[in-house]
Amino acid sequence: MSRVTKVGLDFDGVVAYNPFRVIRAPITGFKRKILKKRGLKFFIPHNRWQQFLWRVLHESSIVPAPGLQLLREMVKERKIEAHLVTARFNFLNQNLERWLGKFRVRDLFTTVSVNNKNQQPHLFKQEIIKKYKFDYYIEDNLDVVEYLEKNNRVKICWIYNLVDKFLYRNRAGFGYLKKALQWIQDQEK
């Protein structure tokens, strides 16, 4: 029997989508392209106010990304095994569980890995990819994508936003989850 294809999925920006992120995108794009700043040191909110603001920014309006239906089908037909990975910081976990319950997606995932020790996101994700031996990993943060590509054999699918797509025209990526899943489906035929 052939081994089931394991797909790891990032939560924010891949499984869930926050329309307000579009506002942040040009700033990140500017920093990266013009100032040549790489964002591999992530800000960790420590005090109550920072955590409050962070929570409002993250939780305000996150909705399921287009492609969740296809994910459901692929899992049901046993084409893939889905694993959720989130580097969200500790204090956001409760919201994550609530969200997964609300949209009835918790049971889609064989495992849910949460960044309980508040590690840097790219390091945490690398650890989980290795732990479960994913065949594919879907991620929206380009800095994380580049880091993981360098350090793993896993195929990384990048979900871009419009600004990133404009700045990095030659880089292969997907507009949203459904496109990435369709591509994985084609690879596995």
Ligand SMILES: [Mg+2]
């Ligand atoms: Mg993300």
